[in-house]
């Protein structure tokens with residue numbers, strides 16, 4: 001990408017307005033035109049902005065460009081889960097996954113609906129012991145344009161061109177990286193995704209998942225820009241230190257206390273994510289400890305069966321083990337829902353595809 005040009009995908013709405021007025025010397029309202037093409041229209045080339053005169057397009061192309069991500073690999077699972085390996089401008093690779101929604105649809109409505117899982121960092125500094133991305137280490141934060149670029153790459157692949165009837169209905173910030181450690185770009189991405197002249201995503205269709213970072217949690221909550229999910233994974237401090245050595249620097253009890261005070265909207269609940277690792281965090285004492293935590297919070301518990309990654313000694317629970325754990329939680333009046341693991345045949349868990357790619361075992 002030419003260094004002297006402004007990448008339109010990296011401008012927030014106020015920045016684009018400023019660019020239109022000060023650099024292009026156009027009327028302010030014309031920012032809407034450009035914004036619509038970049039986000040709703042998903043064009044890759046300024047020459048495609050056909051409601052701008054030829055002269056205006058030439059002027060714009062003289063000082064701006066549109067930085068889209070390159071799709072390096074796409075894999076479609078037998079269950080419809082689709083995983084993309086995308087290349088950023090500097091050659092770094094990140095992952096995003098499309099998951100077909102299970103949500104009940106109206107009779108006769110054959111529309112496919114997808115949830116997209118997006119990344120926020122290249123690699124991750126948190127080094128959780130069960131996570132492939134954690135094993136990569138941290139390389140860098142992703143920019144706002146790169147974060148939303150994942151949605152644009154998936155929309156282009158699906159032919160999802162009408163924001164008023166989107167195929168990608170829900171977004172979860174649960175891909176590579178820790179969103180609260182890249183808070184500014186994450187908040188900008190949420191504002192841009194929700195802007196009415198662009199993709200117009202509702203905050204009720206977006207969830208941001210964190211391993212629990214003290215700095216930023218409050219600011220994120222007060223922004224009201226998305227729901228919060230917290231990766232709990234262990235119901236006591238000692239086990240959490242083993243599974244999530246860095247995240248547990250914020251003691252579990254303090255994390256839970258801050259969730260008690262977290263600003264929730266009407267009818268909103270915090271999602272607690274709990275990776276179920278057989279024999280490690282699914283024992284009767286864990287059920288009791290989880291019950292104590294859940295009794296303090298307005299929360300629901302999502303159980304995620306561990307998706308095995310090479311190089312770790314952990315084991316996924318059998319369906320019977322998972323059901324036993326789930327039933328034990330119900331008996332304690334905990335709303336626990338098992339999230340079916342999808343896309344196992346395409347290495348769809350966090351960081352697995354890039355790891356496989358680097359190990360030279362890509363089957364694409």
Ligand code: SAH
Nearest residue numbers: 131174177178209210211231306307349350
């Ligand atoms: N850093 C954020 C978001 C990225 S991880 C967070 O920790 O929430 C998103 C989710 O994927 C987390 O709940 C994480 O624990 C889960 N995950 C990571 N590795 C996994 C694996 N091998 N199997 C199943 N889920 C995994």
